[in-house]
Amino acid sequence: MADPLLEVRGLTAAYGRSQVLFGVDLEVGAGEMTSLLGRNGMGKTTTVYSIMGLVAPLEGSVRMAGRELSGQPPWRIGQAGLGLVPEARQVFPNLSTHENLIATARAPRDGAGTGSRGGDAGGWTTERVYELFPALAERRGTPGSLLSGGEQQMLSIGRALMTNPVLLILDEATEGLAPLVRREIWSCLARLKAAGQSILIIDKNIDDLTRIADRHFIIEKGRIVWSGTSGKLRASPDAIARHIGI
Ligand SMILES: Nc1ncnc2c1ncn2[C@@H]1O[C@H](COP(=O)(O)OP(=O)(O)OP(=O)(O)O)[C@@H](O)[C@H]1O
Numbered sequence: 001m002a003d004p005l006l007e008v009r010g011l012t013a014a015y016g017r018s019q020v021l022f023g024v025d026l027e028v029g030a031g032e033m034t035s036l037l038g039r040n041g042m043g044k045t046t047t048v049y050s051i052m053g054l055v056a057p058l059e060g061s062v063r064m065a066g067r068e069l070s071g072q073p074p075w076r077i078g079q080a081g082l083g084l085v086p087e088a089r090q091v092f093p094n095l096s097t098h099e100n101l102i103a104t105a106r107a108p109r110d111g112a113g114t115g116s117r118g119g120d121a122g123g124w125t126t127e128r129v130y131e132l133f134p135a136l137a138e139r140r141g142t143p144g145s146l147l148s149g150g151e152q153q154m155l156s157i158g159r160a161l162m163t164n165p166v167l168l169i170l171d172e173a174t175e176g177l178a179p180l181v182r183r184e185i186w187s188c189l190a191r192l193k194a195a196g197q198s199i200l201i202i203d204k205n206i207d208d209l210t211r212i213a214d215r216h217f218i219i220e221k222g223r224i225v226w227s228g229t230s231g232k233l234r235a236s237p238d239a240i241a242r243h244i245g246i
């Protein structure tokens, strides 16, 4: 890839003495959806946490639009345009849907959603989030703790969008959700991608991922063991069976 938006090189990370990442390399192009696949416990969340600065990487580089982010605090990495939808969703339980959305709002950065990135991915408002997820509009006064799992995931995505991220990162986009809600999340992600939003996604639904995402990286025991396009992944049932176990 000529000039990736996110470029991760040789990322290593550990929890105490237990090393979990052993030199992860991956990249996301501008306007692309890239997935990170792998079995449970292989290091997907740790990779995302290391990119976001929530786990301090031991070695390696995380470059966003050519700028080095490794070693910076999470808030600065957020300012550089990375928005995370965490695995545990982390909706504020005592705040209403609307208050949750406003809590993370950030003005669009210069050039976000325009020019070379294409589309209208920037400039998020609560109204635009409610348009994307009409179910949330009906729950705008409801405390986070009383939302269903699906509504919490929509809110978590909406909250990340309110930071006007250049790169949206989703850790387990549809895990534990009912089929109908999953479908809604996938269609929302397809619309975001069509609008030019760059996305790094972790999920286990290969069929949905190969339909929407451009490229995939498979991680095994903290190392990237396979990467390729959706076409290549669909044509590689052996890689799926060996590394993802489906
Ligand atoms: N806070 C922690 N302290 C110690 N070890 C951890 C911690 N978090 C994760 N690990 C270990 O690091 C390894 C990678 O975990 P990680 O959560 O990154 O995997 P994952 O691919 O996201 O898995 P899953 O599919 O279950 O979400 C696992 O062996 C896990 O037990």
Ligand SMILES: [Mg+2]
Pocket: 044, 045, 046, 087, 171
């Ligand atoms: Mg995980």
